[in-house]
Amino acid sequence: MAKSTKTPTINDVARAAGVSKKTVSRVINRSALIKKDTREKIEAVIADLGYVPNPQARALALRRNFLLGLLHDNPNAQTVLNFQEGVLDAIKATEFALVVRPVDRHSPHMLEDIRHFLEQQRLYGVLILPPISENDDLAALCREMGCGYVRMGSAMLDDEEHVVASNDREVVENAVDYLVGSGHRRIGIIKGPDGFRSAFERAEGFMAAMKKHGLSIPPEAIGQGTYRFDSGLTAAGRLLDRPGRPTAIFCSNDEMAAGALHAARQRGIEVPGDLSIIGFDDSPIAAHIWPPMTTVGWPIREMGKAAALKLVAPADEAAQDSRFPARLVKRLSVAPPSSGRS
Amino acid sequence: MAKSTKTPTINDVARAAGVSKKTVSRVINRSALIKKDTREKIEAVIADLGYVPNPQARALALRRNFLLGLLHDNPNAQTVLNFQEGVLDAIKATEFALVVRPVDRHSPHMLEDIRHFLEQQRLYGVLILPPISENDDLAALCREMGCGYVRMGSAMLDDEEHVVASNDREVVENAVDYLVGSGHRRIGIIKGPDGFRSAFERAEGFMAAMKKHGLSIPPEAIGQGTYRFDSGLTAAGRLLDRPGRPTAIFCSNDEMAAGALHAARQRGIEVPGDLSIIGFDDSPIAAHIWPPMTTVGWPIREMGKAAALKLVAPADEAAQDSRFPARLVKRLSVAPPSSGRS
DNA sequence: TTGTAGGCGTTATCAC
DNA sequence: GTGATAACGCCTACAA
Numbered sequence: 121m122a123k124s125t126k127t128p129t130i131n132d133v134a135r136a137a138g139v140s141k142k143t144v145s146r147v148i149n150r151s152a153l154i155k156k157d158t159r160e161k162i163e164a165v166i167a168d169l170g171y172v173p174n175p176q177a178r179a180l181a182l183r184r185n186f187l188l189g190l191l192h193d194n195p196n197a198q199t200v201l202n203f204q205e206g207v208l209d210a211i212k213a214t215e216f217a218l219v220v221r222p223v224d225r226h227s228p229h230m231l232e233d234i235r236h237f238l239e240q241q242r243l244y245g246v247l248i249l250p251p252i253s254e255n256d257d258l259a260a261l262c263r264e265m266g267c268g269y270v271r272m273g274s275a276m277l278d279d280e281e282h283v284v285a286s287n288d289r290e291v292v293e294n295a296v297d298y299l300v301g302s303g304h305r306r307i308g309i310i311k312g313p314d315g316f317r318s319a320f321e322r323a324e325g326f327m328a329a330m331k332k333h334g335l336s337i338p339p340e341a342i343g344q345g346t347y348r349f350d351s352g353l354t355a356a357g358r359l360l361d362r363p364g365r366p367t368a369i370f371c372s373n374d375e376m377a378a379g380a381l382h383a384a385r386q387r388g389i390e391v392p393g394d395l396s397i398i399g400f401d402d403s404p405i406a407a408h409i410w411p412p413m414t415t416v417g418w419p420i421r422e423m424g425k426a427a428a429l430k431l432v433a434p435a436d437e438a439a440q441d442s443r444f445p446a447r448l449v450k451r452l453s454v455a456p457p458s459s460g461r462s
Numbered sequence: 463m464a465k466s467t468k469t470p471t472i473n474d475v476a477r478a479a480g481v482s483k484k485t486v487s488r489v490i491n492r493s494a495l496i497k498k499d500t501r502e503k504i505e506a507v508i509a510d511l512g513y514v515p516n517p518q519a520r521a522l523a524l525r526r527n528f529l530l531g532l533l534h535d536n537p538n539a540q541t542v543l544n545f546q547e548g549v550l551d552a553i554k555a556t557e558f559a560l561v562v563r564p565v566d567r568h569s570p571h572m573l574e575d576i577r578h579f580l581e582q583q584r585l586y587g588v589l590i591l592p593p594i595s596e597n598d599d600l601a602a603l604c605r606e607m608g609c610g611y612v613r614m615g616s617a618m619l620d621d622e623e624h625v626v627a628s629n630d631r632e633v634v635e636n637a638v639d640y641l642v643g644s645g646h647r648r649i650g651i652i653k654g655p656d657g658f659r660s661a662f663e664r665a666e667g668f669m670a671a672m673k674k675h676g677l678s679i680p681p682e683a684i685g686q687g688t689y690r691f692d693s694g695l696t697a698a699g700r701l702l703d704r705p706g707r708p709t710a711i712f713c714s715n716d717e718m719a720a721g722a723l724h725a726a727r728q729r730g731i732e733v734p735g736d737l738s739i740i741g742f743d744d745s746p747i748a749a750h751i752w753p754p755m756t757t758v759g760w761p762i763r764e765m766g767k768a769a770a771l772k773l774v775a776p777a778d779e780a781a782q783d784s785r786f787p788a789r790l791v792k793r794l795s796v797a798p799p800s801s802g803r804s
Numbered sequence: 805t806t807g808t809a810g811g812c813g814t815t816a817t818c819a820c
Numbered sequence: 821g822t823g824a825t826a827a828c829g830c831c832t833a834c835a836a
Binding site for chain 1 (some may be wrong): 469512514516517518519521522527529532536539540542543546547550557559560561562563564578581582583584691717720721723724727746747749750751752
């Protein structure tokens with residue numbers, strides 16, 4: 121319990137243990153070249169003194185630091201937070217810490233801003249959330265700057281080691297199968313915004329499934345939104361105001377699905393009686409509106425953990441996983457089409 | 463453009479400018495003791511080389527680092543993210559970075575975990591979100607470890623320099639005034655969980671306002687929940703199943719308000735026709751359910767910014783703000799009580 | 805298996 | 821005003 125006034129350094133430990141700094145350093149870094157006795161003695165001293173290595177000093181000496189960055193420009197707070205939790209699961213027992221950096225994908229300086237951020241903080245690696253994870257220039261920037269990176273996305277955007285991806289396309293096919301199995305034939309879609317890979321993947325899955333079932337998709341059954349609530353309201357309104365309106369709508373995310381639900385309610389269309397709706401994300405809102413919404417959930421926390429492991433422990437078994445299956449979460453917004461209409 | 467293979471250091475700048483490291487250091491740190499010519503010459507070289515000071519090295523030399531921590535155990539993802547954005551607003555142009563740390567307030571090791579985190583990362587300061595911001599032991603721990611801290615809360619939990627607070631009590635009074643002004647007399651409340659200062663403040667504001675208006679609060683008009691959706695559903699159900707049910711309910715947060723809305727719908731009670739509801743938080747769900755919910759919004763992003771400034775720029779004018787007024791956001795879930803009932 | 809010398813990039817001290 | 825020199829806490833070489 122010496123030197124309790126200041127946080128102890130490696131020197132204090134060395135002195136107290138009667139060895140050299142380097143020997144202490146070897147213990148810290150789990151070097152094999154240490155006699156068991158020596159190690160145990162030093163570990164005891166470390167515990168006694170409450171010594172914790174200074175990560176800044178280590179960073180300086182090792183010329184690499186222990187900071188992971190999280191880059192996001194997010195439409196969905198819960199997703200970001202779940203991902204953060206997953207990352208923390210992975211680094212909790214390590215000396216790594218997670219630095220967050222919201223970015224504005226609409227800013228013309230986005231790449232410059234990120235470059236400056238990476239230069240300044242000299243991060244060990246960054247985790248990139250959609251939609252900016254889909255930006256190949258950003259990935260190129262990371263490579264150029266020697267900064268590790270892992271992209272989260274709806275498809276394999278990059279090499280295995282740089283991606284954690286869900287199977288949006290496939291799971292949307294399942295969702296359509298489910299609607300068809302419930303008796304629906306006139307199924308509409310509200311697509312996400314152009315330029316989002318997730319929007320593309322989900323729409324492709326939808327189209328493929330409809331084709332598989334021999335169902336046509338008239339243009340008026342296709343809407344498009346921005347992933348925001350209002351856009352879902354508007355787009356669904358258009359689908360529902362047309363004659364021969366769909367008996368079911370797949371919405372490319374939950375916010376738009378909530379908007380579609382409102383659009384139906386405004387028109388006196390019952391959900392799920394007259395209209396079935398499926399969303400995507402399994403965000404909190406899906407469970408908290410009425411009726412509770414059938415949607416697609418993905419294991420975001422696990423993806424966050426795997427992504428972080430790819431960076432900090434690439435040898436770890438869990439770091440090998442790159443594909444994370446989303447799955448349909450069945451709640452109450454889907455029912456067979458009402459007999460009079462289908 | 464020399465030495466393009468590696469990131470330039472202060473030595474490269476000094477050499478290129480024909481001065482000593484220390485002089486460059488003075489420029490970086492905006493020392494006044496520098497001739498204008500010298501400064502400008504060095505600044506030009508810095509820009510030319512693209513030199514960025516290494517924060518780890520500075521941290522080592524200065525014996526303090528440039529990391530802010532965000533401690534949260536959050537019931538509300540949007541709040542955390544908004545706060546993060548505010549913090550980033552404050553530190554964007556600085557060398558500070560924000561490290562996030564979700565904590566589990568139910569863990570018996572919470573304080574130990576946080577202590578270890580603070581020891582390991584040696585943070586410049588931490589920002590603490592409710593509900594753990596209300597933990598005085600945690601604040602004491604920060605003081606003990608010499609770690610700056612700012613607590614966000616529903617009331618002045620600490621000295622000015624350590625708090626950004628909203629005026630929950632007062633704004634809930636306003637909410638009740640609004641209900642009374644709309645003609646309501648039988649007003650119920652769903653309180654938040656015991657042990658949450660926010661729950662206490664909001665309930666106090668409610669009681670005070672009711673008293674001010676000379677309205678009684680029968681025990682059966684008082685419910686309590688956990689701030690979760692389900693608890694709101696249950697608690698509201700109990701209030702609504704009693705004879706002489708309230709014509710309006712104030713819910714201590716939006717999730718419970720959404721639950722109350724469901725409870726009403728399940729019973730065929732129209733909102734706002736037969737029942738008015740007010741929530742708290744102005745979370746996304748409040749705007750995205752039907753009817754859009756009247757709620758209390760607080761300037762979380764501004765609070766995040768002010769909190770960060772208290773740590774990194776205590777002299778800044780904006781860092782002086784400690785109180786942040788919440789305000790009633792009027793939407794469609796409040797109407798006069800139906801004529802037959804009030 | 806352990807220790808010594810030197811360096812990582814920056815700042816503080818104290819001369820000039 | 822400016823510049824040597826010695827820290828800051830840790831690690832890599834290399835030597836013993």
